[in-house]
Amino acid sequence: MHDMTAEHQLEQVRKDFVANASHELRTPLAIIQGYLENLLDNDLIVEPEMARRFLMIMRKHTDRISHIVEDMLVISRLESGVANTLKIEPFRIRSCVKDVLERLESVIQNQNAEIIVMMPNPDLVMHGDRFYWTQVFFNLVENALKQNPCGGLRVEIGCEEIGQSIRVWVSDNGVGIPDADLPHIFRRFFRVEKHHSQQEIKGTGLGLSIVKRAIEAHAGTIGVTSVPGSETKFLIMMPKESH
Ligand code: ADP
Numbered sequence: 001m002h003d004m005t006a007e008h009q010l011e012q013v014r015k016d017f018v019a020n021a022s023h024e025l026r027t028p029l030a031i032i033q034g035y036l037e038n039l040l041d042n043d044l045i046v047e048p049e050m051a052r053r054f055l056m057i058m059r060k061h062t063d064r065i066s067h068i069v070e071d072m073l074v075i076s077r078l079e080s081g082v083a084n085t086l087k088i089e090p091f092r093i094r095s096c097v098k099d100v101l102e103r104l105e106s107v108i109q110n111q112n113a114e115i116i117v118m119m120p121n122p123d124l125v126m127h128g129d130r131f132y133w134t135q136v137f138f139n140l141v142e143n144a145l146k147q148n149p150c151g152g153l154r155v156e157i158g159c160e161e162i163g164q165s166i167r168v169w170v171s172d173n174g175v176g177i178p179d180a181d182l183p184h185i186f187r188r189f190f191r192v193e194k195h196h197s198q199q200e201i202k203g204t205g206l207g208l209s210i211v212k213r214a215i216e217a218h219a220g221t222i223g224v225t226s227v228p229g230s231e232t233k234f235l236i237m238m239p240k241e242s243h
Helices: 003-043 048-079 093-103 105-111 131-147 179-183 193-198 207-217
Strands: 091-092 116-117 125-128 155-164 164-174 221-227 231-239
Touching: 003 048, 048 207, 048 231, 091 131, 091 164, 091 193, 093 105, 093 116, 093 131, 105 179, 105 231, 125 131, 131 164, 131 207, 131 231, 155 231, 207 221
Parallel strands: 116 155
Antiparallel strands: 091 125, 155 164, 164 231, 221 231
16 A cells, blocks of 8 residues: 555646646747747837847757756656666865855856855865755855845855765855745745745756755755745755765
């Protein structure tokens, strides 16, 4: 009985994923189709300025489709035979975080955000797949920046050894996540309703589910707490040498 229930649930998750993915892809596709038809049917190609504007909008929405597809591929890779998906090697957490901050440098500067790195041991080493850890830090820090464009943002990235574990966290003092949404935040395609209108193009809603799957693939756990306006904290616990 138990097995059948688990199987049924898995099937339902798969169906929901396909339904959500199709829905997310359909919107940008419909927009691209609309502009293409307009260009072709009304012969607007001869008006370079308008044609250019239409093409720029189309490019923005093609980028969005690629982003969604890329994220879905990462999730599916993490979900299929995780053992051989990960390339485990030792790396310094500090240098992985440095790479991520370099990639986000222009956003950080534009927003005038304060970034604090709290690593008492700068040589602390993680045994894991650096590619996925880069993605974990990138998604968490980018989220903090993305959700808080209004200035005065402080983001803290930290890690420390505690006994046989490594504790890693990313926290910010931004808008936060309402209590009611916290249990759903790692679900695929989930986005906090009230954050939507702030952004012209929303995220894919896949970032945090990639983060959670990547950490679980490394035998770690992740949780989140949030006091809006004060502290939103993603806390990761990793066994020191699980691999
Ligand atoms: P998205 O692509 O929308 O960023 P995620 O899975 O990364 O998708 O995040 C899901 C939702 O969680 C976001 O849309 C946002 O509403 C909320 N969220 C994530 N991180 C934060 C944060 N640091 N502060 C406030 N809200 C956040």
